[in-house]
Amino acid sequence: MKGWTGKILWVDLSRKSFSVQSYDAKLALDYVGGRGFAARILWDHAPAGVDPLSPENLLIVAAGPLTGLPGPSTGKLVVASKSPLTHGYGDGNIGTRAAVEMRKAGYDAVVVRGRAEKPVYLYVEDGKAELLSAEELWGLDTFTTQRRLEEVHGREAGILLIGPAGERKVAYATVISQEGRSGGRVGIGAVMGSKNLKAIVFKGSSEPEVADKEALRRLAADAYREIKRKPAYAFWMRQGTMMTIQWSQENSVLPTYNFSEGVFEESSSIDGFAMEKLKVKQRGCPNCNMTCGNCILDDEGAVSELDYENVAMLGSNLGIGDLRKVARLNRLADMWGVDTINLGAALSYAAELSQRKLISERIEWGDFDAMLRLAEDIVEKRGLGAVLSEGLREASAKLGGADFAMHVKGLSISAYDCHAAPAMALSYGVSPIGAHHKDAWIISWEVAHGRFEYSKKKVERVVELQRIRGGLFETLVACRLPWVEVGLELDWYVRLFNAATGLSWALSDHVRVADRIYSLIRAFWVREYAAEGRGWSRLLDYPPAKWFKEPLTKGPLKGARLDPLKYDEMLGYYYSIRGWDFRGVPRETTLDSLGLSDVKDELKKYIQLAS
Numbered sequence: 001m002k003g004w005t006g007k008i009l010w011v012d013l014s015r016k017s018f019s020v021q022s023y024d025a026k027l028a029l030d031y032v033g034g035r036g037f038a039a040r041i042l043w044d045h046a047p048a049g050v051d052p053l054s055p056e057n058l059l060i061v062a063a064g065p066l067t068g069l070p071g072p073s074t075g076k077l078v079v080a081s082k083s084p085l086t087h088g089y090g091d092g093n094i095g096t097r098a099a100v101e102m103r104k105a106g107y108d109a110v111v112v113r114g115r116a117e118k119p120v121y122l123y124v125e126d127g128k129a130e131l132l133s134a135e136e137l138w139g140l141d142t143f144t145t146q147r148r149l150e151e152v153h154g155r156e157a158g159i160l161l162i163g164p165a166g167e168r169k170v171a172y173a174t175v176i177s178q179e180g181r182s183g184g185r186v187g188i189g190a191v192m193g194s195k196n197l198k199a200i201v202f203k204g205s206s207e208p209e210v211a212d213k214e215a216l217r218r219l220a221a222d223a224y225r226e227i228k229r230k231p232a233y234a235f236w237m238r239q240g241t242m243m244t245i246q247w248s249q250e251n252s253v254l255p256t257y258n259f260s261e262g263v264f265e266e267s268s269s270i271d272g273f274a275m276e277k278l279k280v281k282q283r284g285c286p287n288c289n290m291t292c293g294n295c296i297l298d299d300e301g302a303v304s305e306l307d308y309e310n311v312a313m314l315g316s317n318l319g320i321g322d323l324r325k326v327a328r329l330n331r332l333a334d335m336w337g338v339d340t341i342n343l344g345a346a347l348s349y350a351a352e353l354s355q356r357k358l359i360s361e362r363i364e365w366g367d368f369d370a371m372l373r374l375a376e377d378i379v380e381k382r383g384l385g386a387v388l389s390e391g392l393r394e395a396s397a398k399l400g401g402a403d404f405a406m407h408v409k410g411l412s413i414s415a416y417d418c419h420a421a422p423a424m425a426l427s428y429g430v431s432p433i434g435a436h437h438k439d440a441w442i443i444s445w446e447v448a449h450g451r452f453e454y455s456k457k458k459v460e461r462v463v464e465l466q467r468i469r470g471g472l473f474e475t476l477v478a479c480r481l482p483w484v485e486v487g488l489e490l491d492w493y494v495r496l497f498n499a500a501t502g503l504s505w506a507l508s509d510h511v512r513v514a515d516r517i518y519s520l521i522r523a524f525w526v527r528e529y530a531a532e533g534r535g536w537s538r539l540l541d542y543p544p545a546k547w548f549k550e551p552l553t554k555g556p557l558k559g560a561r562l563d564p565l566k567y568d569e570m571l572g573y574y575y576s577i578r579g580w581d582f583r584g585v586p587r588e589t590t591l592d593s594l595g596l597s598d599v600k601d602e603l604k605k606y607i608q609l610a611s
């Protein structure tokens with residue numbers, strides 16, 4: 001096989017043992033890499049109903065056939081596991097030197113099981129692996145840990161690590177790299193913490209063998225040039241995703257006061273133009289020429305890397321209109337290793353509980369000090385913070401207010417209000433990891449194509465986007481933003497893949513892989529919920545009740561809310577395109593046609609399947 005290293009490193013922390021799996025071509029051809037590998041490995045090797053924080057759960061770090069090779073934004077990897085937040089399939093991607101170094105060290109993926117007796121970190125270099133003591137690192141924040149490990153292993157090492165939130169198993173603890181690159185908001189950091197695994201360090205000196213090195217090099221150089229030629233490139237380089245604050249405000253989708261409104265009175269204080277006035281540097285992922293990590297100094301004078309989701313969730317959604325204060329919350333979240341979207345959603349939910357007098361704590365919108373104290377309590381697991389550290393689904397079961405706990409399947413909604421965006425609401429509802437925008441960011445298309453409609457065309461567009469965003473890019477593994485934001489054509493990625501692997505695939509071949517992975521991931525959710533006795537129903541694919549029941553009270557779309565019956569019709573059509581039954585469970589025939597007959601046989605042990 002060319003393009004792939006063909007090797008997966010398996011690590012058992014309980015037994016302190018390692019083994020190298022030379023996987024066969026079928027895995028590569030059926031699942032490509034990244035999310036595809038992670039989903040298949042989890043299905044095959046995680047015991048059904050496994051406790052996500054038990055030693056038996058798996059932590060998977062997976063690259064794809066483009067990872068680390070020449071080509072736009074290929075410095076990414078996927079971290080995955082059964083999620084402690086949702087109890088279903090969970091993954092996230094991170095742009096990091098670790099992606100490049102893992103492949104140079106000779107592996108496409110690393111799978112970790114077991115639990116170390118004492119804190120350790122995994123060191124992988126050129127086909128060798130060892131466990132080293134992390135006792136002196138335990139308790140340190142992620143920035144300090146990164147620097148300590150770089151002192152030992154050099155600045156060129158690729159490092160994935162956790163902070164105090166992961167160590168304390170906050171359900172939405174993330175994996176952090178390079179002081180601000182974060183991924184795995186479904187709680188992958190907590191899975192690492194449960195295994196007493198503080199970090200993974202990669203160093204390598206070989207390159208994955210590719211089919212046509214010269215063609216790949218030329219294609220990559222042309223693709224980089226093409227990105228720079230795109231009209232949207234210049235403004236992207238100024239603001240990156242921060243330009244979305246202004247767009248969201250203008251289109252009434254900026255999450256405000258716990259997703260009660262789509263406009264924020266102080267949006268211009270936290271938008272891309274406000275950021276530009278404070279910008280001190282720009283950072284990015286490896287192999288990327290459209291670096292979007294815009295850094296400012298926060299109100300304590302420390303560097304904080306901003307993007308749209310962080311600023312919306314920790315700014316407008318909390319009623320905080322001071323960008324330097326938002327930046328402090330954002331930096332602390334990165335240092336603790338906790339997801340900014342879930343954190344913002346937990347704080348805004350608590351503030352709404354307080355306004356409605358459902359809790360005794362007083363938290364006003366915009367009260368930065370109160371929000372900061374509660375954020376610290378979440379990471380320390382103290383008082384109300386301890387309840388919120390379990391995620392919105394668990395917290396609302398204890399505190400009430402389920403209608404305004406803004407999550408799907410336990411994962412909090414990322415930063416787009418959907419009172420007047422039914423397709424975006426659907427994409428949150430049927431995302432394979434819980435409410436996340438990664439798989440089908442349809443909001444800009446929806447705003448441009450009749451946002452109040454509930455049409456078949458919109459559902460078809462959600463599926464189309466899932467196939468590309470959640471399929472192609474999550475398996476290659478490469479960043480989707482050159483395509484999304486400046487319009488680099490998809491054909492570039494297909495050609496890069498073919499040059500690396502020697503295959504002659506068309507985009508439709510990648511789409512078929514994507515469909516296989518979506519049904520496999522859905523089968524995993526259904527199996528895990530059945531095995532845990534949670535049951536499965538289509539209501540799990542519904543967005544939060546607030547968007548159906550409580551209309552917007554401000555802005556140009558005042559009065560707008562979602563229609564439950566029309567939403568349900570769209571959901572039914574989505575299931576029919578996917579070949580899933582009325583519950584959202586893959587049909588027998590669907591699994592057979594996708595080459596998942598073995599999955600069908602296993603799934604039938606847990607739930608009756610429609611033919």
Ligand code: SF4
Nearest residue numbers: 073284285288292479
């Ligand atoms: S566009 Fe941004 S997120 Fe994507 S690879 Fe480049 S720096 Fe990373």
